Amino acid sequence: MSKPILYIVEDSIAAGAMYKAYFEKKGYEVSHFVDGFSAMSAIKNKVPDVIIQDVCLPDVSGIDVLKFAKKIDKKTEVVVITSNSSIDVAVTAMREGAYDFIEKPFENEILLSAVQSVLEQSISSGTQTVSTNLPGAKVKSDIDFIGDSISVQTVKRILNSAARSKASVFVTGESGTGKEVCAEYLHDCSNRHDKSFVAINCAAIPADLFESEFFGHVKGAFSGAISDRKGAVEMANGGTLFLDELCEMALPLQAKLLRFLQTGLYSRVGSSDVVSSDVRVVCATNRNPQKEVADGRFREDLYYRLNVIPVNLPPLREREEDIIILAHFFLQEKCKSANKLFKGFSKNTEKAFLSYDWPGNIRELQNVIENCVVMNEGDTVELDMLPQFKREALKSNVSTAKKSLLSEIEAELTDEIIPLWQVEKEAIESAVHICNGNIPLAAVKLGISASTLYRKIKNWEELA
Structure with missing residues (x-):
């Protein structure tokens, strides 16, 4: 059986060489390209099993290379990597057919897992005959997002990628958009799915009881503590801890949370014994966390500690x-x-x-x-x-x-005869405005294809 063929399109020579060496040790046949045109030329001559595609390249966009690869062979799977955390980039990549989207920096194991997932899928569908040591299949979540929209599918892909690591995930979105469902889905897709998922609503717990709820307490620690009690951190050991409405947490408690995240160590209230807990933290808020940081209501160091993988749920x-x-x-x-x-x-x-x-x-x-x-x-x-x-x-x-x-x-x-193209332009601009800038939705409402609408808008911009 032949080795799986992998193309790495990465303009950083050092990073590309590191990926190449890593995957060659894992048994892959690897080629590294530092620009888009070289990669497209190679793809035209021989389509690989998987492409690892950086978005930012010196000549063309990585999205253009993705489109080209899909045009040559729709079965070609592309794992997009980028240092741009914008959800718009992820949505564009997924819309164009990317299999996965991974934000830099990341561990090599995350990238390997994404590539192996591609090959797992190909083998199960009968389109791949390469032989390689693949990890166990990812657990299918019982908690699922309902919907076919590109934005929902993109969020699911990001969560599937994040599930392979212990990295903290910061979920933002309006109230009612499903932030806890998002956290449960991530837990169920991770290798922690057989451990506890513990959720804490930071806005619902009084500040004087929060430390006890979080870290637990021993008997006699305070009035009413009639017995030892486990905290959320201990109950979630080995699993996932979901902190909802995180921006409601008082600043002194934020400092204690940061210390726990940095060390994994804590003490129950009323005890001097130091114990450890291994938890995956997922947090959520319906506020703008960056504004909360700027206004001094949320610690900047804690925000950056938690905001490793940002996920924004659309309304x-x-x-x-x-x-x-x-x-x-x-x-x-x-x-x-x-x-x-x-x-x-x-x-x-x-x-x-x-x-x-x-x-x-x-x-x-x-x-x-x-x-x-x-x-x-x-x-x-x-x-x-x-x-x-x-x-x-x-x-x-x-x-x-x-x-x-x-x-x-x-x-x-009006009495004045308006040129047809101008009427069309105004009608389209009005439709896009009514649809809050959602061009595909405006196209549906107008009864034309999204590609036609994008082309017309582009032509008007060029004429302006």
């Missing part, structure tokens, strides 16, 4: 293609628990769901559907089954959108 209004999928999932879930027979939603209900802004995100959608199921009977969820306040909000939202569209049309209906 539901930016995941329109997922709304109905989530609605059906919650409907089945709630009908099962309430012993109801609803099978789906009327077209008007679905339209209303898609028109609403969902300020409470997924949690709000879940609550609305639970209310419908509990308070009504039938096969189909009709619009008049929605809670009254919600129904009025949905109608108002639809009405506002219609009025906005009518006013734009009326503004264009």
